[in-house]
Amino acid sequence: MTLFRDSLDQAVQHAFTRPVPKSAGAQMRYLVKQLGSTKAVAQMLRISQRTVERYVKDQIKKPRPDLAARLEREVKKRWQPQIRAKAKERAATTGGIVIDTRARLGCTAPIGSTDDARIRHLTVALPPPYAARLFDAQQAGATDQQLQEIAAEGLREVYLQDGGRRAGQLEEVRFTDIEHLEFDR
Numbered sequence: 001m002t003l004f005r006d007s008l009d010q011a012v013q014h015a016f017t018r019p020v021p022k023s024a025g026a027q028m029r030y031l032v033k034q035l036g037s038t039k040a041v042a043q044m045l046r047i048s049q050r051t052v053e054r055y056v057k058d059q060i061k062k063p064r065p066d067l068a069a070r071l072e073r074e075v076k077k078r079w080q081p082q083i084r085a086k087a088k089e090r091a092a093t094t095g096g097i098v099i100d101t102r103a104r105l106g107c108t109a110p111i112g113s114t115d116d117a118r119i120r121h122l123t124v125a126l127p128p129p130y131a132a133r134l135f136d137a138q139q140a141g142a143t144d145q146q147l148q149e150i151a152a153e154g155l156r157e158v159y160l161q162d163g164g165r166r167a168g169q170l171e172e173v174r175f176t177d178i179e180h181l182e183f184d185r
Contacts, residue, residue: 003181004147008138011097011183013076015087020072020079024063027075028055034078045070091185092132098125098184099151104177107160117174122159130154134183148175 021027031041038056042049047067054060063071091097099122106117126134133150152175160173 002144003178004134004144004151005138007181007183008134008147009076011091011185012084012087013079014185015083016080017083018080020076024055024061024068024071025058027071028052030075031071031078032056044074087185088131088135092128092135094128095131095185096126096128097131097134098123099155100180100182100184101178102180103175105155105160106174107156117176119177119179121180122155124155124159126151126154126158130157148178151175 021030028041031044032038032052035041035044038052039049042052045052045067051060055063102119102121104117105120105122130150130153134147137147137150152173155175156173
């Protein structure tokens, strides 16, 4: 499961100005146009080229649930690339990104402070540098673990240290047992 990657994609999808094609035929036609051939689409979706051609001609209208999910995911991944790029740019330069999560958050701190990890529900606005790091890492193919570490650093700075006004001695933040995660621009 790619919780962080999918959540970042969903945050960017809020910026879309036109709806994503709904029908399987329209989605297949879009992918064929993007990839240039029915063969490329068939290989990507792990189905036969003939099946792709039948969807394109609306001879098949209702895909299996697993194919429908793959089809929708691939279309959304490619839909409105310039709008997607502008939304990422805006978040990385001026707007930042909001993380809404319910997870176990704790830290390593000097003796005498409360560092126990506990389940917290947080909605925190991460500043633009963290949004930029998250999107850059996602683009570079970072794992969910790497994205989780970047988010943990952001939560340490913004939530636990309050921008340097408190808890300056924190060394490591543990951000685990994620029950809910959502990003928004």
